[in-house]
Amino acid sequence: MRIKQIYPTYRQTRCLHYSQSSLALSSAKEHSPLVGTKPVNTVTLIPGDGVGAELMGSVQMIFKQIGVPVQWEELFVSETSSSRSASLDDVLKSIRKNQVCLKGVISSGHGVSGVSGELETLNMKMRRALDLFAYVVHAKSIPGLLTRHNDLDFVVVREQLEGEYSALEHESVPGVVESLKIITRGRSERIAKFAFDYAIKHGRKKVTAVHKANIMKLGDGQFLQSCEEISELYPSIALETMIIDNCCMQLVSNPWQFDVMVMPNLYGNIVDNIAAGLVGGAGVVPGENYSEDYVIYEPGARHSFHEGVGRNIANPTAILLAASKMLAHLNLHHFSSALSSAVYEVFKSGKVRMRDMGGQATSIDFTKAILQAIRL
Amino acid sequence: MASRILKSLFATVKISKTGTQLYSQDVRTVTLIPGDGIGPEISAAVQKIFSSAKVPVEWEAVDVTPVKAPDGRMVIPQKAIDSVNKNKIGLKGPLATPVGKGHQSLNLALRKTFNLYANVRPCRSIEGYKTPYDDVDLVTIRENTEGEYSGIEHVIVDGVVQSIKLITEVASRRVAEFAFRYAVANNRKSVTAVHKANIMRMSDGLFLQCCREAAEKFPEVQFDEMYLDTVCLHMVQDPKKYDVLVMPNLYGDILSDLCAGLIGGLGVTPSGNIGENGAAIFESVHGTAPDIAGQDKANPTALLLSACMMLKHMGLGTYGSKIEKAAFEAIKNKETRTADLGGKATCSQFTDAVCRYVD
Numbered sequence: 001m002r003i004k005q006i007y008p009t010y011r012q013t014r015c016l017h018y019s020q021s022s023l024a025l026s027s028a029k030e031h032s033p034l035v036g037t038k039p040v041n042t043v044t045l046i047p048g049d050g051v052g053a054e055l056m057g058s059v060q061m062i063f064k065q066i067g068v069p070v071q072w073e074e075l076f077v078s079e080t081s082s083s084r085s086a087s088l089d090d091v092l093k094s095i096r097k098n099q100v101c102l103k104g105v106i107s108s109g110h111g112v113s114g115v116s117g118e119l120e121t122l123n124m125k126m127r128r129a130l131d132l133f134a135y136v137v138h139a140k141s142i143p144g145l146l147t148r149h150n151d152l153d154f155v156v157v158r159e160q161l162e163g164e165y166s167a168l169e170h171e172s173v174p175g176v177v178e179s180l181k182i183i184t185r186g187r188s189e190r191i192a193k194f195a196f197d198y199a200i201k202h203g204r205k206k207v208t209a210v211h212k213a214n215i216m217k218l219g220d221g222q223f224l225q226s227c228e229e230i231s232e233l234y235p236s237i238a239l240e241t242m243i244i245d246n247c248c249m250q251l252v253s254n255p256w257q258f259d260v261m262v263m264p265n266l267y268g269n270i271v272d273n274i275a276a277g278l279v280g281g282a283g284v285v286p287g288e289n290y291s292e293d294y295v296i297y298e299p300g301a302r303h304s305f306h307e308g309v310g311r312n313i314a315n316p317t318a319i320l321l322a323a324s325k326m327l328a329h330l331n332l333h334h335f336s337s338a339l340s341s342a343v344y345e346v347f348k349s350g351k352v353r354m355r356d357m358g359g360q361a362t363s364i365d366f367t368k369a370i371l372q373a374i375r376l
Numbered sequence: 377m378a379s380r381i382l383k384s385l386f387a388t389v390k391i392s393k394t395g396t397q398l399y400s401q402d403v404r405t406v407t408l409i410p411g412d413g414i415g416p417e418i419s420a421a422v423q424k425i426f427s428s429a430k431v432p433v434e435w436e437a438v439d440v441t442p443v444k445a446p447d448g449r450m451v452i453p454q455k456a457i458d459s460v461n462k463n464k465i466g467l468k469g470p471l472a473t474p475v476g477k478g479h480q481s482l483n484l485a486l487r488k489t490f491n492l493y494a495n496v497r498p499c500r501s502i503e504g505y506k507t508p509y510d511d512v513d514l515v516t517i518r519e520n521t522e523g524e525y526s527g528i529e530h531v532i533v534d535g536v537v538q539s540i541k542l543i544t545e546v547a548s549r550r551v552a553e554f555a556f557r558y559a560v561a562n563n564r565k566s567v568t569a570v571h572k573a574n575i576m577r578m579s580d581g582l583f584l585q586c587c588r589e590a591a592e593k594f595p596e597v598q599f600d601e602m603y604l605d606t607v608c609l610h611m612v613q614d615p616k617k618y619d620v621l622v623m624p625n626l627y628g629d630i631l632s633d634l635c636a637g638l639i640g641g642l643g644v645t646p647s648g649n650i651g652e653n654g655a656a657i658f659e660s661v662h663g664t665a666p667d668i669a670g671q672d673k674a675n676p677t678a679l680l681l682s683a684c685m686m687l688k689h690m691g692l693g694t695y696g697s698k699i700e701k702a703a704f705e706a707i708k709n710k711e712t713r714t715a716d717l718g719g720k721a722t723c724s725q726f727t728d729a730v731c732r733y734v735d
Contacts, residue, residue: 108574119577147613148508164541169578175545179579181524185535212626218529219539245630249637252612253507266572270630273605277612301609 041330044094045072048104049080050304051314055104058316058367059323065371068327068335073098079108079122088122092129101296102326104319105304120167127160130296132289133187134194135160135268137300139275139285142317144347145357149278154258156275157198158268159191160289165265183219183264188226194290195262196234206238207231210247210263210271223264248274276301281356283315286322295329297322312362315354317343320370334376342373404690407459408435411469413664414674419469421676421727422683425702428731431687431695436463440471440482452485460490460655465690467683468659472666487520492649492657493547494554495520495628498685499635502644504708505717509638511616516635517558518628519551519583520649525625543579543624545586552583552590554650555622559597566598567591570607570623570631583624607631611638636661643716646681648689656689658682672722675714677703680730702733 045060047053063070073094078085095101108121126132135158141150168180195207209227213220224241231239242250244267250257251274261271276285285300299318308314320343327336346352352369353359361369410419423435438459442450460466471482486492495518501510528540552569559567569587573580584601591599604627610617611631615638621631636645642662649657660678668674680703687696706712712729713719721729 121574124575164572165575167575167577169576171578175582177543177579177582179541179543179576181539181541183537183539215525215527216529216539218531219537222535222537245633248608248630248634249641252509252634252637253641266626269572269605270608273609274612274634277609281613282609301605303606303609 040069040071041100041332042071042073042098043326043330044091044098044101044103045074046077046091046101046103046106047074048298048304049078049107050105050306051308052104052304054309054312054314054363055299055316055319056102058363059102059319061367062320062339062371062374063323066335066338066374066376068332070327070330070332077106077122079106088125088129091126095130095294095296099294100326100330101294102319102323103296103298105299105302107304107306118167119169124165124167127289130294131161131291132294132296133159133161133190134290135272136198136288136290137272137275137285139279139300141279142284142344142347144344144350145280145284147278147280149255152255152279154255154275155198155202155204155260156268156271157191157195157260157262158272159187159262159264160268161265162187163265181216181219181266183222185222185226188223188264189230192227192230192262193233195260196230196237199237199260200234204237204260206240206259208240208242208247208258208261210242210244210261210267212244212267214243220264227262244270247271251275251278273301281315282318283354283356284317284321286318286325288322288325295326297326312364313355314363315356316363316367316370317347320367338374338376339370341375342370345373346370403432403434404465404692405434405436405463406686407456407463407466408437409440409456409466409468409471410437411664412472413470413666413669415469415471415664417670417672417674417723418660418676418679419467421723422467422679424727425680425699425730425734426683429695429699429702429734431692431699433687433690433692440486442482452482452489457489460657464653464655465686466657467679467686468657469679470660470662470664472664486657487649490649490651490655490657491521492651492655493519493521494551494650495632496558496648496650496685497632497635497645497661499632499639499645501639502707503704504706504713505640505644507638507640509615512635512638514615514618514635515558515562515564515620516628516632517551517555517620517622518632519547519622519624520628521625522547523625525629541576541579541626543582545582548583548586548624549590552587552622553593555587555620556590556594556597559620560594564597564620566600566619568600568602568607568618568621570602570604570621570627572604572627574603580624587622604631608634611635640717642678643675644677644681646678646685648682648685650689656686658686658689672724673715674723675716676723676727677707677714677717699730699734702730705733706730 047056075086075091077091106123137156139154141152162182164181166182171177199207211220211224213224255278276282282301282303287298287300289296305314324336324340346369352361354361354366410416436459438456440452440456443453445451498515499512501512522542524541526542530538532538555567571580571584573584636642647659647661660682662678684696684700706729710719712721712726714721714726
């Protein structure tokens with residue numbers, strides 16, 4: 001039984017990913033107002049901490065220069081500087097209105113006394129409030145950026161609402177702390193279905209479910225069972241299961257075997273970062289957060305790179321590729337492919353190279369090079 | 377409490393370079409658990425190499441196949457337990473985990489019986505065996521008794537499962553102090569605590585706090601703390617940044633396997649489990665490979681390197697280094713390398729080559 005493909009109208013494009021994955025097809029929503037004769041999309045922009053503001057500068061500069069019909073609604077959000085930050089309610093209101101957001105990385109301090117004194121971080125609260133259940137990192141090698149493993153192209157789908165990130169901890173006896181990891185059938189099925197739908201949509205052949213069910217028999221056992229049940233609905237996509245430690249070993253010795261990977265929260269965090277490292281680092285991989293109604297684009301490996309603040313050395317590739325994916329989602333395909341082609345061309349030509357490619361170019365130099373390479 | 381015991385030990389016993397009790401140069405007895413599958417062949421290989429190198433070690437082989445206890449449970453035979461308790465040092469080959477109810481996981485049983493609280497895996501790039509990573513030289517130290525592997529799970533309501541991760545101050549402190557002592561004893565420059573205290577604020581926060589406190593007692597060793605995802609990200613790009621890594625159970629499991637993958641897999645990675653009161657069991661962490669058992673195809677490198685680790689732990693480091701060097705020489709040469717590393721030699725040919733190089 002194949003899930004019916006939906007060929008959408010302009011407005012329905014935004015719902016394509018998640019309306020396929022939600023078990024009931026959702027209907028499109030009214031959003032972009034018409035200004036003059038050209039529709040303008042309003043997108044929430046959250047620069048985030050660390051080098052976020054600089055990276056957003058790159059995006060905004062390029063968009064303005066090439067005339068992308070996107071209007072930014074900028075919000076300063078930070079957990080570590082919470083007094084100056086916009087409130088969570090304002091952020092949620094904005095994202096619910098615009099439905100699309102481009103964001104930098106919001107750092108969470110560590111330790112209970114670290115920042116807010118609460119166990120749940122601001123990121124977690126945002127994701128839960130907006131039901132952003134899926135996090136997708138597309139690890140694709142960039143020709144011209146040589147790494148130990150070239151020609152990689154796989155996707156990591158991570159359940160990001162539950163698992164180890166449930167923020168349910170208590171000290172039962174002094175010196176003994178219990179942390180609860182929650183796995184539910186509903187969310188496991190939802191993420192599995194998302195992964196398979198993604199595979200179908202993007203012409204992928206195999207989904208690998210990553211788990212540790214030999215140790216966490218009930219918890220990860222439930223996750224695995226959900227993956228197996230959902231895979232029966234997709235006979236054209238193969239399901240493979242792999243234990244997380246073996247998976248990490250395989251990623252560094254034979255990463256070409258992977259196609260789409262699906263896993264619970266913590267393993268997703270680990271594999272996302274390994275994948276980013278394999279293709280060139282945190283500066284080159286984009287990430288997408290999906291719920292049934294909203295999408296948030298951000299740098300894939302989620303590191304705020306504090307050491308790079310003010311030094312003009314942060315690589316804008318990750319945020320630009322994320323912005324390119326966002327443009328495709330907004331149905332601005334021409335701009336989307338022009339931007340991503342320009343990024344790939346700059347890497348391929350190798351004339352302007354940043355630190356992670358062995359060169360000396362600054363972020364601004366690199367951004368300008370990409371701008372010049374754009375062919376509309 | 378562990379530090380008190382150690383202090384009393386230090387007061388009465390001379391300490392060797394590796395931080396362990398120095399025994400006289402009499403022959404020491406070590407418990408040997410050959411294991412299943414390729415276990416017996418590789419254990420025999422190690423014994424042969426040890427006798428070529430004239431290592432003052434005597435082997436006491438035991439069988440750990442579970443037997444039925446009087447109360448009906450399947451337990452490790454008392455003979456095996458007594459042997460390890462007496463000798464304190466053990467070398468273990470791969471064990472097949474029996475599938476089915478009623479059997480305790482043997483590894484778990486050994487760990488509980490001897491209170492093996494730290495798992496140490498030194499990962500060093502092997503000269504003869506080329507992988508995309510050739511500058512790896514780090515050690516992962518993993519807390520072995522608690523954390524995510526506490527095995528406490530419940531189904532709260534149908535479709536909702538809760539797994540409990542337990543972190544205690546006692547265990548965290550114990551493994552943190554071990555990590556620093558290990559670093560000092562083995563001339564390592566820094567210890568990095570790997571955690572996710574930004575997400576699991578209380579549990580990893582406690583672990584981190586114990587590491588920080590242990591760091592203050594060892595000012596000569598540099599201390600760093602890093603998030604698990606940052607470590608993974610940089611590990612696959614530039615592994616030579618890392619020296620000694622200490623972490624709770626699950627992260628340790630994943631990271632130690634990741635590092636094993638960097639140097640060539642479980643077939644060439646040594647591993648040691650350290651317990652209290654000087655007990656330690658060294659093992660090879662690969663599987664039993666039943667498909668090649670008995671065909672002289674197995675690669676004894678993992679078990680051999682673990683045995684060398686064991687010698688260093690016992691204060692017989694000179695023998696350990698000698699055998700290690702011989703093993704690396706044998707791997708460098710394509711003629712004497714085993715098939716799984718891309719060579720042509722059989723297990724016995726490799727063993728003979730190492731014996732030759734040792735002399």
